Amino acid sequence: MSASLTTRRALAAVLAAGALIGAAAMPAAADGHGHGRDNGRNHGRDHVRDHDHGRDNGRDNGRDQGRDQGRGRDHGRDNGRDHRAPSSIAIGEVQNEDGMRGDRFGRALNREWVEVKNTGRHAVNLRGYTLTDEQGNRYRFPDFRLDGRSSVKVHTGQGRNTRHDLYQDRRRQVWDDSDTATLRDDRGNIIDTESWGRRGHHRNG
Numbered sequence: 001m002s003a004s005l006t007t008r009r010a011l012a013a014v015l016a017a018g019a020l021i022g023a024a025a026m027p028a029a030a031d032g033h034g035h036g037r038d039n040g041r042n043h044g045r046d047h048v049r050d051h052d053h054g055r056d057n058g059r060d061n062g063r064d065q066g067r068d069q070g071r072g073r074d075h076g077r078d079n080g081r082d083h084r085a086p087s088s089i090a091i092g093e094v095q096n097e098d099g100m101r102g103d104r105f106g107r108a109l110n111r112e113w114v115e116v117k118n119t120g121r122h123a124v125n126l127r128g129y130t131l132t133d134e135q136g137n138r139y140r141f142p143d144f145r146l147d148g149r150s151s152v153k154v155h156t157g158q159g160r161n162t163r164h165d166l167y168q169d170r171r172r173q174v175w176d177d178s179d180t181a182t183l184r185d186d187r188g189n190i191i192d193t194e195s196w197g198r199r200g201h202h203r204n205g
Contacts, residue, residue: 088120089129091183091194092151096175109157112173114181114194117151124148128186133179139168 092115097108114131118124126141131154139154144166146152152166156174159167168174175181178197185191 087191090192092117110155112156113153118146121148130184132182137174
């Protein structure tokens with residue numbers, strides 16, 4: 001009987017010790033679980049803040065880049081205006097003839113001409129350049145190379161083109177007593193004009 005009682009007491013002591021150990025371990029586990037949950041919340045909040053910070057940086061960078069590109073376009077336009085070189089091609093003298101209606105052979109048409117000159121040192125190909133009057137009559141230059149410091153007369157009538165004379169091959173007068181000659185380059189840009197009338201010649205270029 002005494003051996004059995006001793007055994008039961010020992011078993012009870014072991015069970016009690018185990019219960020105490022288990023009770024002590026549960027708060028620790030609970031604390032660890034709560035700590036992990038808090039870390040998760042904090043990490044999530046930090047991630048959201050980082051995401052918002054990145055979004056704000058992206059907006060700022062985008063606005064700054066847009067402003068920089070706008071400044072670049074403005075700078076390019078300003079440079080284009082500042083570095084635009086004037087053309088060396090210009091209108092020189094103009095001669096229009098009166099009394100051509102009685103000319104049976106149209107010889108007087110070749111006494112009507114507009115001079116185009118190259119004030120630069122280098123030759124310029126006038127192919128595609130145009131010469132027009134106020135009524136819209138247009139002469140398009142052929143493949144013609146105008147040397148530097150030289151000029152060519154564009155006659156209204158018919159003839160054979162040379163280094164110093166070109167012909168529109170027309171059968172009627174183009175330039176009136178009061179008119180404007182407009183010279184454009186091969187891109188359609190006006191590079192020079194010359195007007196004349198009752199008060200004489202007047203340059204607008």
